[in-house]
Amino acid sequence: MDFIESFLDEFFNWVSSLTFGKIFRMYWFMFLFTIPRFYLLEWFVLIIRSTGNRKRKKREEEALKKLYLDFPFVSIIAPGKNEGDNIFKLATSLREQTYTNFELAIIDDGSDDNSYVICNNLLKHGYIDRFISLEFRGGKASAANAGLYNNKAKYVVHLDADSSLDRNAIEQILMPFYLSSDIKAVGGCVKVRNSKASLCASLQSMEYIQTVMMARTVNSYLGILRIISGAFGAFDMKILKGLGGWDIGPGLDGDITQKIRKMGWEIAFNHKSVCLTNAPEKFNVLFKQRLRWSKSLVRFRIRKHSDIFDFSSANFRLRNFIANLDNVVYNFGLDYVWMYYVIVVAVNNFNQIFMIIVLGLVVMTPFRLAGFMVCLLFSERTKSEAFLLRLVPIQYFYSGVFLRINRIIAGAMELFFFSSYKDPWNPEKSSFHARANKL
Amino acid sequence: MNKGLYIEENKNNQRILLIDDNFQMSENISITYDQFDGMMFLSENGDLVERQFLNLNPLTESISYLKPFFCNPKIADSFLLKYAADGQTTNIDDSIVITKIDDVKDRIKELNIEIKHDEEIKGEREILISIFRFFLSRGAIPDAVLQEGSILGYCVYIYEFCMRKNLFSLQTVLLIYREYFKNRYLQHTNIIDVTQYCKYCNHTHIIYTEICPKCGSCDIELNNMMHHYPCANISEETSYMVKGDLICPKCQKHLHHIGVDYDRPAGIYNCGNCNASFSRSDMRGTCVSCRKILSLEELRVYKIYALKFSALGKEKVARWKIYQSDEDISVSAGLLSINSFIQYLSNDIEIYNLSNTNKGLTTIRVQGVPTTIVRELSKFIFDNIANAHCTFKNNFIYILLSYTNEESINSYAKLLDEYVKAMDIEGYIGVDYSNYVTTITTDDYLKKIF
Incomplete structure (x- = not known):
């Protein structure tokens, strides 16, 4: 108790001695980059967006009517390896869908467990409609492309095999196609199913709500949405086939989105189309998953689609440029700036480092709290997600430190060592060619 | 002596009962077991010979029990009897007649095979054990041979003949085999084949058809898929074929080397009926005999073995009572x-x-x-x-x-x-x-x- 009292005395004395200029110099990163981009801009956009709520609701209702009048045939494809145990859950959730004109295609990417037996039984019992079993593992992209073979559907919904959907998810993910004929791909809102399984899963649940549901709604509104999640996304079949389907991953979802955008088509996001997926429950597993995701930023956005930044390119489009710039700056460049910032602050204020962290948390927590409450108000699961509010005070250590360090490491590994090509997530035979062909 | 039956002695002093077309089956047969050593069916009419054989059946009839019998090589429409016979000849001096008669006599004596010529053998089980004795007396084993029209696809000629004449059923054969294997009277030497048969009628004539696992339709088509590694394209093999070369339809690159540039990860079937796609079709069997449709799981497996009698089995068959206790x-x-x-x-x-x-x-x-x-x-x-x-x-x-x-x-x-x-x-x-x-x-x- 004495220690806390003495620390609080010392802390308040230190805070009272600070001037605004000093506070700005200490927290310039937060004031210049974090708060304006992730709070002020998003809130501003949401306010603007909400002014057109009534009009948008009417347009969405009309689009839904058009959807049911057209009643297009949809193919839901779920590629995966050793996912047999998850397929039944997925098929069951699909049987509950309000939209019914669809087929479920499972593509087994060279499984070595009992997936074949399970899926074949489900096929026999009518739970799935197409079951393609690839004898040799070719990677997620080739498995997904196999799902396009002989597929006569108008739209394709790509799902992760361990996902399950809200009852109206298919209807809602198809609806934006009828808002505008320029929309050729729609992202669904991926949320965490096992959000109460562990602290790690809860923090990811919170992160998904903020970065998928909220941030993508904002990006979609601004026309700079840059990714259709691989876990749940819908595509126009003609466009997808025209592009030759997916290219080798990891990060194939971001890649296909870039390709569609570069063709000049629009993409959209619908937060009402909810898909639940299981998140890693341990930090070490999560760290590996995020390394893979983060590497794809360098590989696809900086290397493969660098022409987006080329003003002289025929593919150049301002919104694509802004979307990618935002991504590259905030999820790559600024992470190194943050690292520099942390070192400078730590060196210059070594004796007060603990107090600097505490003050930073005190300043940021109201923003984070307000930000997350806005998300909850926006969510269709406000009550069930409200328990995540208690994690707001420690969220900084997750998204501000853990994920940032992860991105810094992943970025360096990919930039200097091309390590995504060695990732076992993709078979070596494919990665070898991907690197040779700069894919 | 009955009309159409007459006994002649061959050069080896063996008495052969000759049966010609004039033998009337309805008559009581006036000859006895000891009056002849072998039988010869002279008729070329298969149906007639079969009926004559049943009257003088060496498996069941006391007057001819286990006697060697010979058929006319020109006998028509009774291939089962022809092959089941001890020989195909109409010449009583033929060496096969001479040697076979001596051979059977010696073997009956050697193995001390009980000749039950004073009792009627009627039960299925008795007839079958009688057949075992028949084989033992010939130093043979019930060898299964591939035979068109046989219920199991394979047959032992004499079994098949008896089954077609309703002397016993396949079930009896299988039951007695099971009992004899259990008691180690019969032993397997090697497996000849494995057949699948209909669970309803025990017939092996099954038409196997590939079907859609979803709707069961046979309207399915197989396409081989090719996977081009660099661009992850998967499509059917024909889409890669351009003027004799393999060119990826997605990235237009040449495919040179399987395992390096591409592979064939699957064949994909498409169902013309329900539009399902799948990598492995199901198989169904249609029984030609009873016309029932069966899944492969419903078909029963029967292993055809080459058999031999154990020493114990020989003793059991030769000396023990045929009749049940x-x-x-x-x-x-x-x-x-x-x-x-x-x-x-x-x-x-x-x-x-x-x-x-x-x-x-x-x-x-x-x-x-x-x-x-x-x-x-x-x-x-x-x-x-x-x-x-x-x-x-x-x-x-x-x-x-x-x-x-x-x-x-x-x-x-x-x-x-x-x-x-x-x-x-x-x-x-x-x-x-x-x-x-x-x-x-x-x-x-x-x-x-x-």
Whole structure:
């Protein structure tokens, strides 16, 4: 108790001695980059967006009517390896869908467990409609492309095999196609199913709500949405086939989105189309998953689609440029700036480092709290997600430190060592060619 | 001598019974077992020979039991008999006739094969054991050969012939094989083939069809898929074919080397009926005989083995009684074995000696019951007499009745007598019952009834 009292005395004395200029110099990163981009801009956009709520609701209702009048045939494809145990859950959730004109295609990417037996039984019992079993593992992209073979559907919904959907998810993910004929791909809102399984899963649940549901709604509104999640996304079949389907991953979802955008088509996001997926429950597993995701930023956005930044390119489009710039700056460049910032602050204020962290948390927590409450108000699961509010005070250590360090490491590994090509997530035979062909 | 039957001696002094077209099957045959050494069917008419053979069947008929028989090589429409015969010739001096007759005689003597020429062999089981003896006397084994029209696809000619003449069923063959394998009388030498047969009619003539696992339609088409590694394109092989080269339809690159540039990860079937896609089709079987459609799981597997008799098996087949023991008959008819019957009797007598009941125990005997009606009679007993314990011994059926009285016993005895008399069975003696007892020792009682 004495220690806390003495620390609080010392802390308040230190805070009272600070001037605004000093506070700005200490927290310039937060004031210049974090708060304006992730709070002020998003809130501003949401306010603007909400002014057109009534009009948008009417347009969405009309689009839904058009959807049911057209009643297009949809193919839901779920590629995966050793996912047999998850397929039944997925098929069951699909049987509950309000939209019914669809087929479920499972593509087994060279499984070595009992997936074949399970899926074949489900096929026999009518739970799935197409079951393609690839004898040799070719990677997620080739498995997904196999799902396009002989597929006569108008739209394709790509799902992760361990996902399950809200009852109206298919209807809602198809609806934006009828808002505008320029929309050729729609992202669904991926949320965490096992959000109460562990602290790690809860923090990811919170992160998904903020970065998928909220941030993508904002990006979609601004026309700079840059990714259709691989876990749940819908595509126009003609466009997808025209592009030759997916290219080798990891990060194939971001890649296909870039390709569609570069063709000049629009993409959209619908937060009402909810898909639940299981998140890693341990930090070490999560760290590996995020390394893979983060590497794809360098590989696809900086290397493969660098022409987006080329003003002289025929593919150049301002919104694509802004979307990618935002991504590259905030999820790559600024992470190194943050690292520099942390070192400078730590060196210059070594004796007060603990107090600097505490003050930073005190300043940021109201923003984070307000930000997350806005998300909850926006969510269709406000009550069930409200328990995540208690994690707001420690969220900084997750998204501000853990994920940032992860991105810094992943970025360096990919930039200097091309390590995504060695990732076992993709078979070596494919990665070898991907690197040779700069894919 | 019957018309169409005549005996001739060959150069080796063997007496051959010659049977020609004039032999009338309806007549009683006047020759005896000892009057000839072998038989020769001279007719070329297959149907006629088959009927003649059944009258002089060396498997069942006492006058010709295990005698070697020969058929006309020109015999038509009876290939089974032709191949089952000991030889195909019409010349009594043919070396095959001479050697076969001597060979069979020697072997019967050597193995001390029991020649039951004074009893009729009628039961399926007896005929089959008789066939075993037939093989033993020829130094042969029941070899299965691939045969069109045979139920199992493979057949032993003599079995097939007998089955087609309804002398026994395939079930009997399988049951006896099982019993003989269990007792190690028969042994496998090597497996010849594995066949699948219809569970409804035991027929192996099955048409196998690839079908859609979803809707069961046979309207399916297989396309081989190719995977181009660099661009992850997967599409059917024909989409890569350009003027003899393999070119990826997605990235237009040449494919040079399988395993390096591309592979063939799957064949994909498309169903023309329900539009399902799948990598492995299901298979169904359609039985040509009963026309039932079966899944592969419903088909039964039968392994065709090459067989041999063990030393024990040879002894069993050659010397032991062909007929079932009373014990076997009792058990197969659902009756008690004699030991179990005595056990029940002892227990009941003990209970009566200890109790003060005014009801007693007795044993009804149905005398002169042939083995062939034991099963039918036991069914009648169980249907009409409650709590009866029965056994079969020396053509008597014993029915133990406990907690009974004289009035009931009389009525049961009358009922049984009327039932058996109505069957008009040769050798039937009648129904009696032992003294109605309440106090007696087991030994005394057993002496009375057996």
